Amino acid sequence: MISVSGLGMRFGNRQVLADINLDVADGEIVAIMGSSGGGKTTLLRCISGLIRPTSGMVQVDGIDVAKRPEEARKCMGLVFQSAALFDYMPVGQNVLFGIRRRLKAKPDEAKRIAEEALARVGLQGSEPLMPAELSGGMRKRVGIARAIALKPKVMLYDEPTTGLDPITTYNIDGLIATLRETLSVTSLIVSHDVTSVFRVADRIAFLHEGRLIFSGTAEEFRDSRETSIRELIEKSEAASLSSASSDRFA
Numbered sequence: 001m002i003s004v005s006g007l008g009m010r011f012g013n014r015q016v017l018a019d020i021n022l023d024v025a026d027g028e029i030v031a032i033m034g035s036s037g038g039g040k041t042t043l044l045r046c047i048s049g050l051i052r053p054t055s056g057m058v059q060v061d062g063i064d065v066a067k068r069p070e071e072a073r074k075c076m077g078l079v080f081q082s083a084a085l086f087d088y089m090p091v092g093q094n095v096l097f098g099i100r101r102r103l104k105a106k107p108d109e110a111k112r113i114a115e116e117a118l119a120r121v122g123l124q125g126s127e128p129l130m131p132a133e134l135s136g137g138m139r140k141r142v143g144i145a146r147a148i149a150l151k152p153k154v155m156l157y158d159e160p161t162t163g164l165d166p167i168t169t170y171n172i173d174g175l176i177a178t179l180r181e182t183l184s185v186t187s188l189i190v191s192h193d194v195t196s197v198f199r200v201a202d203r204i205a206f207l208h209e210g211r212l213i214f215s216g217t218a219e220e221f222r223d224s225r226e227t228s229i230r231e232l233i234e235k236s237e238a239a240s241l242s243s244a245s246s247d248r249f250a
């Protein structure tokens with residue numbers, strides 16, 4: 001469903017991504033992990049066609065993203081790091097916006113599609129709420145509803161759980177997994193949350209200094225000898241130990 005081959009991205013004289021090869025099968029959930037500034041968001045933006053890579057190729061559902069960007073973009077739903085809602089529009093309008101523009105749906109039909117998308121993320125009836133009234137997790141859900149309303153084949157999530165508490169994170173992970181089942185979408189998730197990735201991803205790809213240094217299952221990831229991967233896993237284990245002990249002594 002997604003095929004990235006020999007992708008490179010340079011900003012000025014700075015090579016941010018080099019020789020990235022990544023294939024994601026239909027219905028698969030793949031997580032991209034890596035250190036901050038490692039090029040994860042840039043890779044997602046290249047795949048989505050928001051920016052054009054300086055070398056290599058991206059195909060989504062057999063469509064060359066650089067050659068047929070409009071068509072490729074129609075297959076993809078994007079969930080940005082900040083939910084990127086229009087703060088002056090109620091939830092319903094936020095979801096309707098893309099449906100009217102992209103699906104060219106009539107008002108009644110658009111309204112029904114928006115209702116269905118909001119119901120799928122557990123926010124039925126939230127149309128009149130303003131974004132400022134929502135919790136972080138709810139904002140993420142609205143962002144997801146807005147994307148799935150357009151019936152994408154591929155969902156691209158940039159840090160969907162960053163900044164959320166563990167329970168909200170757990171719920172968003174559950175939602176991502178459910179959407180794979182109910183909508184049979186293929187998902188690519190950028191994340192640095194090891195617990196969350198182990199829970200939801202079929203496969204993990206790890207970016208380090210602009211190169212993909214690992215691709216494999218959670219188990220293979222856990223056993224990896226790569227220093228940068230070990231550091232991330234150890235940091236995550238230390239964090240969960242310290243939260244477990246603070247629970248115990250609370």
Ligand SMILES: Nc1ncnc2c1ncn2[C@@H]1O[C@H](COP(=O)(O)OP(=O)(O)O)[C@@H](O)[C@H]1O
Nearest residue numbers: 011012016034035036037038039040041042043
């Ligand atoms: N439009 C841009 N122009 C110049 N440099 C950029 C641009 N976008 C990203 N970068 C640089 O590319 C590197 C990778 O950024 P990013 O993809 O956002 O990393 P990550 O999402 O892994 O934290 C960073 O050093 C960032 O400053």
Ligand SMILES: [Mg+2]
Nearest residue numbers: 040041042158
């Ligand atoms: Mg990023």
